[in-house]
Amino acid sequence: MFDKSRELFEEAKKYIAGGVNSPVRAFKNVGRHPLFIKKAKGSKIYDEDGNEFIDYVNSWGPAILGHADDEVINKTKDALDNGFSFGAPTILETELAKRIVRAFDSIEIVRFVNSGTEAAMSAIRLARGFTSRDNILKFNGCYHGHSDSLLVGAGSGSSTFGIPSSKGVPVDFAKHTILAEFNDLDGVEEIFKKHGDTIAAVIIEPVAGNMGVIKPKDGFLKGLRSICDKHGSLLIFDEVMTGFRLTYGGAQHIYNITPDITVLGKVVGGGFPVACFGAKREIMKYLAPEGDVYQAGTLSGNPVAMACGIATLDILKRKNPYKDLEKNTSKIVSRIMGLANQYGIPASGESIGSMFSVFFMENKPSNYRDVQKSNLRLFTNYFIGLLERGIYIPPSQFESNFITIKHSLEDIENTLVAVEDIFKEIASGKFYV
Numbered sequence: 001m002f003d004k005s006r007e008l009f010e011e012a013k014k015y016i017a018g019g020v021n022s023p024v025r026a027f028k029n030v031g032r033h034p035l036f037i038k039k040a041k042g043s044k045i046y047d048e049d050g051n052e053f054i055d056y057v058n059s060w061g062p063a064i065l066g067h068a069d070d071e072v073i074n075k076t077k078d079a080l081d082n083g084f085s086f087g088a089p090t091i092l093e094t095e096l097a098k099r100i101v102r103a104f105d106s107i108e109i110v111r112f113v114n115s116g117t118e119a120a121m122s123a124i125r126l127a128r129g130f131t132s133r134d135n136i137l138k139f140n141g142c143y144h145g146h147s148d149s150l151l152v153g154a155g156s157g158s159s160t161f162g163i164p165s166s167k168g169v170p171v172d173f174a175k176h177t178i179l180a181e182f183n184d185l186d187g188v189e190e191i192f193k194k195h196g197d198t199i200a201a202v203i204i205e206p207v208a209g210n211m212g213v214i215k216p217k218d219g220f221l222k223g224l225r226s227i228c229d230k231h232g233s234l235l236i237f238d239e240v241m242t243g244f245r246l247t248y249g250g251a252q253h254i255y256n257i258t259p260d261i262t263v264l265g266k267v268v269g270g271g272f273p274v275a276c277f278g279a280k281r282e283i284m285k286y287l288a289p290e291g292d293v294y295q296a297g298t299l300s301g302n303p304v305a306m307a308c309g310i311a312t313l314d315i316l317k318r319k320n321p322y323k324d325l326e327k328n329t330s331k332i333v334s335r336i337m338g339l340a341n342q343y344g345i346p347a348s349g350e351s352i353g354s355m356f357s358v359f360f361m362e363n364k365p366s367n368y369r370d371v372q373k374s375n376l377r378l379f380t381n382y383f384i385g386l387l388e389r390g391i392y393i394p395p396s397q398f399e400s401n402f403i404t405i406k407h408s409l410e411d412i413e414n415t416l417v418a419v420e421d422i423f424k425e426i427a428s429g430k431f432y433v
């Protein structure tokens with residue numbers, strides 16, 4: 001079923017580090033080789049062996065409209081025809097910026113970059129420049145890209161591989177990053193009692209997606225807001241995953257908290273390499289060329305990428321699909337939980353907006369420590385079982401699944417049929433690994 005992908009992976013490994021350009025793509029922790037994707041449309045992706053899959057990865061978040069939306073393609077092609085990189089300002093940058101500023105009350109000014117990693121890294125530098133402080137506080141299991149300061153206790157690929165931080169990150173850099181546990185406000189308070197006047201910023205995924213989906217407990221984000229205010233630290237919401245996905249205004253709109261700096265990526269570029277960070281003018285003016293915090297990018301604000309972002313946001317604004325997405329997502333999760341219960345599989349589910357996770361553990365996790373208790377053998381069997389039945393989910397327990405506006409009721413029913421089949425097999429003692 002996957003022979004061609006296996007061959008293509010062997011070939012790729014001769015030329016590309018580990019055969020992939022981002023580690024989780026390798027399927028390493030589920031003991032498989034990756035599928036080489038030929039094309040995608042709507043809720044489906046197609047691999048080089050000719051298999052069709054219902055896609056719950058959706059480029060790890062950007063494809064909220066489903067793949068290759070016709071309107072987005074046409075508008076992006078129009079931009080392409082005008083030339084694709086000038087290294088000089090275009091109207092398209094201002095147009096995308098306006099849409100972001102209108103969507104987020106916390107943002108008056110933005111700066112575009114090419115990846116979430118860059119955006120989070122630059123937001124941290126800006127916070128350090130603004131406060132003249134060096135330390136930052138992040139949460140165990142939250143992922144903010146792979147820059148040195150932030151690759152400490154990071155989720156996503158790194159929690160999957162069980163490396164708390166990466167080789168090659170100097171201890172001298174990592175020591176400026178203080179770790180706290182998600183949803184543990186007392187722990188944060190303790191840290192601030194000791195180090196409050198040295199902390200430039202607290203950075204958090206307001207809804208965690210990179211250790212699987214974990215929601216903030218009541219009062220947690222509000223507590224962080226008031227601790228930051230009390231100590232003159234900035235609060236950074238990394239909404240690379242949640243921005244324009246949970247609502248048009250991100251998680252901050254749902255929880256009604258105003259961060260000082262917001263980091264966006266993924267959906268904001270509609271699948272092209274776009275990310276940004278934004279804040280009120282008094283903070284953003286510290287950035288070069290106005291201020292002394294340096295940040296730059298040859299391809300930043302690329303016109304084709306901007307056009308794709310604009311087209312994507314305009315459709316979201318016009319269709320306002322968020323209620324329907326939420327309804328479909330909670331339906332999938334509650335039905336899967338029903339099946340797990342029926343077949344005696346230890347599982348818990350979490351969902352918000354169009355993000356969801358199925359954890360193979362009885363109780364819903366509330367932080368990174370909890371999520372480590374998940375049964376990874378069950379997850380791996382679930383993953384392989386789904387793949388062989390034409391359902392493509394992230395190859396890791398510690399990731400969010402995504403649905404798009406193109407996922408039909410039929411897609412959802414077909415997914416549930418596959419899930420039931422797998423749970424039935426597991427209950428009868430049949431495992432793939």
Ligand SMILES: *Cc1c(COP(=O)(O)O)cnc(C)c1O
Nearest residue numbers: 115116117143144145238240241
């Ligand atoms: C994906 C992600 C990033 C990193 O973005 P890249 O574009 O992969 O560099 C940062 N923060 C969060 C919350 C993310 O989900």
